[in-house]
Amino acid sequence: MIRIDVSFYGEISDLLGRERAMVFAADDITVGEIRAELARQDEAAAVLLKPQIRVAVDSRVVKDDASVKAGQSVVFFSVVSGG
Amino acid sequence: MAATAHLELGLLDAGQELTRFISGRDGDGAVVSFTGLARANASNGQEVSCLRLDWHPEMTPRSLIELAEAVAARFDVSDVRVVHRAGSITPGEVIVFVAAASPHRRQAFLAADYLMDRLKTEAMFWKHESGPSGARWVEPTEQDRADRARWSD
Numbered sequence: 001m002i003r004i005d006v007s008f009y010g011e012i013s014d015l016l017g018r019e020r021a022m023v024f025a026a027d028d029i030t031v032g033e034i035r036a037e038l039a040r041q042d043e044a045a046a047v048l049l050k051p052q053i054r055v056a057v058d059s060r061v062v063k064d065d066a067s068v069k070a071g072q073s074v075v076f077f078s079v080v081s082g083g
Numbered sequence: 084m085a086a087t088a089h090l091e092l093g094l095l096d097a098g099q100e101l102t103r104f105i106s107g108r109d110g111d112g113a114v115v116s117f118t119g120l121a122r123a124n125a126s127n128g129q130e131v132s133c134l135r136l137d138w139h140p141e142m143t144p145r146s147l148i149e150l151a152e153a154v155a156a157r158f159d160v161s162d163v164r165v166v167h168r169a170g171s172i173t174p175g176e177v178i179v180f181v182a183a184a185s186p187h188r189r190q191a192f193l194a195a196d197y198l199m200d201r202l203k204t205e206a207m208f209w210k211h212e213s214g215p216s217g218a219r220w221v222e223p224t225e226q227d228r229a230d231r232a233r234w235s236d
Binding site for chain 2: 056059
């Protein structure tokens with residue numbers, strides 16, 4: 001069982017808040033599986049299935065097949081605005 | 084060449100930044116700086132009473148230094164500096180300061196111009212504008228993207 005801290009930045013934070021902790025039965029999981037699980041748990045999180053919502057693991061931008069292990073942080077974010 | 088970046092959560096004093104940046108540059112012949120201000124009107128014309136730049140504690144500062152370093156590597160400049168506000172910003176306040184120093188002016192002009200075009204589209208911020216007519220999240224404008232596209236990479 002692993003615990004993963006997930007946070008949300010940009011427009012999606014209006015819908016999902018800033019962060020939440022998730023627990024999974026597996027030892028590791030992919031970013032895509034986290035997206036799907038969030039969308040399953042929470043209707044508002046269906047927004048995460050949109051391709052423009054990007055994701056970072058431990059602050060590095062990754063693709064959906066990236067694996068996530070216990071203690072790592074996952075950040076979902078809307079399109080960046082620039083400065 | 085050197086590149087530095089700073090994410091400022093308080094007020095940004097562009098005059099002080101420029102004075103500090105110019106100081107002690109006996110090897111350079113030029114410093115070009117740009118100061119960006121928060122506007123009271125959004126790109127769609129609506130009044131803005133508060134601008135908020137959401138930011139990530141690791142990714143946002145890193146995006147600033149990576150952009151500054153890319154500029155320092157691309158142009159013949161001796162130093163590049165970027166200071167960017169985050170959090171809540173009131174119209175009229177300074178939101179960004181960039182500066183480039185070089186032996187000759189042309190490279191400093193180009194470096195500051197290029198840095199701003201990249202900051203406006205790639206810096207890891209999420210911009211939220213609010214005013215009398217409501218609130219909205221903002222993405223780079225078509226003009227921002229066109230400005231970025233002027234450069235080959």
